[in-house]
Amino acid sequence: MSERIREKLQILADAAKYDVSCSSSGSNRKNHNKGLGDTGNGICHTYTEDGRCVSLLKILLTNFCIYDCAYCVTRKSNDIQRTAFTVQEVVDLTINFYRRNYIEGLFLSSGIFKNADYTMERLVRVAKKLRTEHKFNGYIHLKSIPGASDELMHEAGLYADRLSVNIEIPTEQGLKLLAPDKDRKDMIQPMNYLKEEIIQNREEKKLFKKAPLFAPAGQSTQMIIGASRETDKDIMFTANSFYRNFNLKRVYYSGYVPISNDSRLPGLSSAVPTIRENRLYQTDWLLRFYGFKVQEIVNNDHPNLDLDIDPKLGWALRNLHEFPLDINKADLHLILRVPGIGLQSAHKIVEARRFQRLNWEHLKKIGVALNRARYFITCNSSQFERKNYSESQIKQFILASSQSKHLKSITPQLSLF
Amino acid sequence: MVNLTYDGSWYGFLSAVFEVYEKKFSLVSILKEAFYLPEAFAGRYEVATNKLKAERVWNGLLKHLPVSSCKNIYCCYLSEIPGIENTLLKFIQLAFSTKEAEKAFANPAVLKVSQVAKMVHRERHxxxxxxxxxxxxxxxxxxxxxxxxxxxxxxxxxxxxxxxxxxxxxxxxxxxxxxxxxxxxxxxxxxxxxxxxxxxxxxxxxxxxxxxxxxxxxxxxxxxxxxxxxxxxxxxxxxxxxxxxxxxxxxx
Structure with missing residues (x-):
């Protein structure tokens, strides 16, 4: 018995690992019933050797699937071992892992077997059992299966903290090419339904405190990067429209890991585009926290992000006329635009300068990356970069003074033969 | 120069802060009894832990600082870093004399308290x-x-x-x-x-x-x-x- 469950876990964890969403935050499900679990800011309980956090028990209910999407390991035509958990097995694993403080909760996804409703119904059953029979207040993230009925989707929202539909391919043409049986509209439909339900629930909550929770941690989605020939502009414009139109909490970007020798996809020996992925996340942060508009970072003149410098530095170099900024006077929203100054440093600067004028030493101690920031700011000091450096000069200086962790993979390797 | 020694407890530390004000010590260093070594040119004052005095200091801090900064002081105390008591004393003195002292990040004591508290929070997490x-x-x-x-x-x-x-x-x-x-x-x-x-x-x-x-x-x-x-x-x-x-x- 124990060998069988071990084997199932191995197969179904393997199949689920390409879904990068790991967040267990954003919900506020408190332990009022003297039950098990309490949900707050989210905790990463461990990290795998690839450096990704493990916060949830992330598994598929089954890896049987009726679809044949080229980019997916569980595609119908792939010759792999297939298996399925029972509802009870998933519940037991979740409870026992949670009690040992291994995880924050469950992230349950599934291959599509029979049809959408049949699959969704089983996912919901797991969540319902955890919540009602085990008084489980941990985090539950369920996949919303495109095409499932509104009733099931509604029920899912009552038990889950977060729901997500993966859009997977950023452009419609790409999706047609790689997953001909899938339709973008079917993916958007549940997202739209849930958005409306969530808004309605928030309104009810304002009126009656006791109104039931409905997906308190909202929705998220994921896009695979580098599987079809999309530009960074395509990706970020899509992401931006999801944030705006569907109130998504997060969009995840997942560098394509080669899993197939399908001619429509990058070959098996190609590297995972981790740097590009990193630059996309940086851009995502600039949009959500730094007040940038998507067109400022990527546009028709710059459809792709620079790999060798971060997107904020790239923007600053293209807009040298906006600098230098006086750190002791400039508004917070402008300070946030300076390369090398993060959210926390920016806030500290604005607080600290009320007590005294800040100089280079202060900025360094506060945590500003001066090797980048110093070309764009002035402070309480007679020393500053006064020469009129050009865009490319500044870039050269910064690259020379920093040891990018990515440098090795950016510089094309010299081949000996 | 006076070395103030306390029993190592949280109330002990706050009592020491109280004594600094009551006895008007100016050149002073607070340390745990266990770490005390006699010095040639410094006196010693043994602080008796006193819950009432400690609470007066704590309530005073709550009046002068936001709760989060008061918690940071407690976190720094839990760090058990040698010498942190003196950084805390400087921070507390600043808090009692200046408005919104917790935001003066260009002051070494203020910055240090926020950094050590962050280290402790990270360890807690x-x-x-x-x-x-x-x-x-x-x-x-x-x-x-x-x-x-x-x-x-x-x-x-x-x-x-x-x-x-x-x-x-x-x-x-x-x-x-x-x-x-x-x-x-x-x-x-x-x-x-x-x-x-x-x-x-x-x-x-x-x-x-x-x-x-x-x-x-x-x-x-x-x-x-x-x-x-x-x-x-x-x-x-x-x-x-x-x-x-x-x-x-x-x-x-």
Whole structure:
């Protein structure tokens, strides 16, 4: 018995690992019933050797699937071992892992077997059992299966903290090419339904405190990067429209890991585009926290992000006329635009300068990356970069003074033969 | 120069701060009794821990600082870093004399307090993440830890809320005390000797299913990893080696 469950876990964890969403935050499900679990800011309980956090028990209910999407390991035509958990097995694993403080909760996804409703119904059953029979207040993230009925989707929202539909391919043409049986509209439909339900629930909550929770941690989605020939502009414009139109909490970007020798996809020996992925996340942060508009970072003149410098530095170099900024006077929203100054440093600067004028030493101690920031700011000091450096000069200086962790993979390797 | 020695307790430290004001000490250094060494040109003043005096200081701080900054002072105290008492004293003196002192990040004491508090918060967060309970035969979920700072007082609430329906015990091996939840409340406990469970071996102490769930967790940890993305440096940054000893999935 124990060998069988071990084997199932191995197969179904393997199949689920390409879904990068790991967040267990954003919900506020408190332990009022003297039950098990309490949900707050989210905790990463461990990290795998690839450096990704493990916060949830992330598994598929089954890896049987009726679809044949080229980019997916569980595609119908792939010759792999297939298996399925029972509802009870998933519940037991979740409870026992949670009690040992291994995880924050469950992230349950599934291959599509029979049809959408049949699959969704089983996912919901797991969540319902955890919540009602085990008084489980941990985090539950369920996949919303495109095409499932509104009733099931509604029920899912009552038990889950977060729901997500993966859009997977950023452009419609790409999706047609790689997953001909899938339709973008079917993916958007549940997202739209849930958005409306969530808004309605928030309104009810304002009126009656006791109104039931409905997906308190909202929705998220994921896009695979580098599987079809999309530009960074395509990706970020899509992401931006999801944030705006569907109130998504997060969009995840997942560098394509080669899993197939399908001619429509990058070959098996190609590297995972981790740097590009990193630059996309940086851009995502600039949009959500730094007040940038998507067109400022990527546009028709710059459809792709620079790999060798971060997107904020790239923007600053293209807009040298906006600098230098006086750190002791400039508004917070402008300070946030300076390369090398993060959210926390920016806030500290604005607080600290009320007590005294800040100089280079202060900025360094506060945590500003001066090797980048110093070309764009002035402070309480007679020393500053006064020469009129050009865009490319500044870039050269910064690259020379920093040891990018990515440098090795950016510089094309010299081949000996 | 006067060395103020206190018994090492939180109230002891606050009492020392009280004495600095009452006795109008100007050149002063606060340190734990245990660390005191007689010096040629410095006197010694032994602070008697006094709960009333300590509370007066604490209430004064609450009036002059936001709650979060007061908590930061407590966190810095828990860091047990030698000399942190003097940084705290400077910070407290500034707080009593200046408005919104906690925001003057260009002041060395203010910056240091915010940085050390952050280190302690990080360690607290790590313990919330890295505690691994094992189920014993008498139905207690038991975990050992060796945190860099004395963070047990900071994690008590978290575990009490989360595991309200199971008995659990977290023991700090370095500081030789633990916290135990008996389904009603959390109490501080100490063991006479730690040999009891170490010599008996795992199988006699722990519940039968314990081994299965540990192997399942190890399996899961292995299989959720993507080989093609291996990034050891990042892995080590998030899970430094000194924590591996008590992490089931790293299986030392």
């Amino acid at each position: 790590r313990m919330e993440a890295f505690v691994r309970f094992k189920l014993t035969k008498d139905n207690i979920y038991f975990a050992e830890i060796e945190p860099d700072f004395n963070v047990l007082p900071l994690v008590t609430e978290h575990f009490r809320k989360r595991y309200a329906d199971q008995k659990w015990l977290i023991y700090d091996l370095r500081r030789k005390y633990g916290i135990y939840y008996n389904l009603e409340s959390v109490e501080e406990i100490t063991f006479a000797s730690t040999e009891d469970w170490n010599t008996k071996g795992e199988s006699s102490v722990f519940e039968e299913s314990e081994e299965l769930y540990q192997s399942l967790w190890k399996d899961y940890f292995q299989h959720v990893n993507i080989q093609e993305r291996k990034n050891t440096k990042l892995h080590l940054r998030h899970v430094p080696k000194r924590y591996w000893k008590y992490l089931v999935e790293k299986g030392v």
